[in-house]
Amino acid sequence: MKRLCILNVVGLTPEWLPHSPHLAAVGKAQAWASPVPAVTCTSQATMLTGTMPREHGIVGNGWLYPDTQEVRFWQQARTLIQGDIFYDRYETAKMFWWFNQASTAKYGATPKPHYGCDGSKAFDVLDWTGCELTRHLGPFPFFAFWGPAAGIASSDWIADATALVMRRVQPQLTMAYLPHLDYDFQRFPVQSAERVAEVDAAAGRVIEAAGEIDAQVVVVSEYGLTSVDQPVHLNRVLRQSGHLKVRQGPFGEMLLPTDCDAFVVADHQVAHVYVRDPKQIDVVAKLLGETPGVAAVVRPRELGLDHPRSGQLIALSEADAWFTYYYWLDDALAPDFARTVDIHRKPGYDPCELFMTSKLRAGGRLLQKKLGMRYKMDVIPLDATLVRGSHGLLADQPERGPLVIGPGHPPEMMTDFPDYVHSLL
Incomplete structure (x- = not known):
């Protein structure tokens, strides 16, 4: 059985590959075209279905729900995506990619706090990997996933969790989401090669685990970030x-x-x-x-x-x-x-x-x-x-936009990604 690992390294662009030795070594790098808006939920839905937002319905990270007249952001239900999703065909471990609740993935983990009736909140993850991730790795560092303290700790935890799952259950398809570059690239006007090296090191541990189970690796990103003022x-x-x-x-x-x-x-x-x-x-x-x-x-x-x-x-x-x-x-x-x-x-x-x-x-x-x-x-x-940094528009130059790295001939469009995955599996 062929195995594949897809690493989603948010914010990685061709211009940062010289600072990403583990990621660059995966294969041929290809700049590719995202939908508009070039944001997490829309880009991921396009990659997963091979269709445009007019078909899959994920028109942004949030939108107005016309039946309730409520604006809601960051919904996690897989049922929001309209259409077929490529991982439905395979025994999949889906680690922190979006739309991971009500997922058909056999294994997976996703952030999910507990909410008390008094308004209190206890941070936790949904974990159906069978690997007891928090017992082995400690609590997921929620404050490093988003907010003023967001940083490498969350991507490190996701990378280590993914490596653990790959070694233990050896899924046919593994999907991991590493958001690290999204944080400082929005905070500061100058993007730092140090942040790229940090996420490359985290990705390196996943790539090592993929090698141990004989899984090919594909790297994708959703968008590049641009300076704003x-x-x-x-x-x-x-x-x-x-x-x-x-x-x-x-x-x-x-x-x-x-x-x-x-x-x-x-x-x-x-x-x-x-x-x-x-x-x-x-x-x-x-x-x-x-x-x-x-x-x-x-x-x-x-x-x-x-x-x-x-x-x-x-x-x-x-x-x-x-x-x-x-x-x-x-x-x-x-x-x-x-x-x-x-x-x-x-x-x-x-x-x-x-x-x-x-x-x-x-x-x-x-x-x-x-x-x-x-x-x-x-x-x-x-x-x-x-x-000081944002995204959502199409990149003005290919080296500053999203990319795909992998064996063979990676696609030039996110809409062609399912066919590429199927060709590798």
Whole structure:
């Protein structure tokens, strides 16, 4: 039986291969074309199905759910992907790739906290590998997976867990997700070769385990990150023009999608614009298109995004800009979740969650927790100018975009990836 290991190294681009000896040695490197938006969920769904978002339905990391009129980000159910997925054909171990709940993978692990009725949260992972990962490796370092402390520890744990699973159960297909480069490449204006060397070392341990079970290795990435210095607040533009509505309350202003004539679900450098009245689409397009930092406002079909989950318009940023979800006009009226790491409640992606206002404040909040007091970890800044890297647009140069590395002839398009996998297995 042939075996294969697919390593998803987020943010790896051809220009970083000289600093990635383990990854570069895997095989031929090929720059390849991602969908728009070039973000985690959409890119992964395209790789998994070989189809565009108009078919698989994953139009971003989050979108408006039209039946409930709720904006939801970072949903994990495999059932959200419409269409066939290539790993369904094989005995698969799926390690931290997205859409890993209700998965058909025989083995796998994915982040999944426990939530108490009092609002408390206990961090944990779902583990159906049969390998007792936390017993052997210790608790998954959740605070290194996302938030101000995000770093190499989470990718190290995933790499070690993947190597352990490969050696013990020897699946036909192994899929591992290493997110390390996503963090500092968004935090800082200069991308560091040191971070690349760190994730290469983690990948090296997976590659070593693959060799022990005679599995070929393929490396993929979802996008490259680009330097930015211009946050664009599209929802504030819509609010100031009277299109966006909020509800004031004890926990700050809350967006009311059901009452908005138009609002934006921002996702890095791409935004879905939901417009209630079709007669207002051209008006909203003109308004947002004239906003500094916006490169274009187009109809979804122009990008292969014509799916019922998409907005009526898609906004694309300039290369050095990105879109915030911010809709309040006064920081004193921001919703209470804005200053916390809360990836599911925010109606848009928030890279400011990678920063912290004060370690002293965070320490005080942790002390409140230990004393059994009610607390909120409100340590996330509202200064969007802190963010210095983003993605979502197609790469302007192949060496700065996503890649695939593997034997034979790796594909030039993410839509061709399932056929490539089948050819290797």
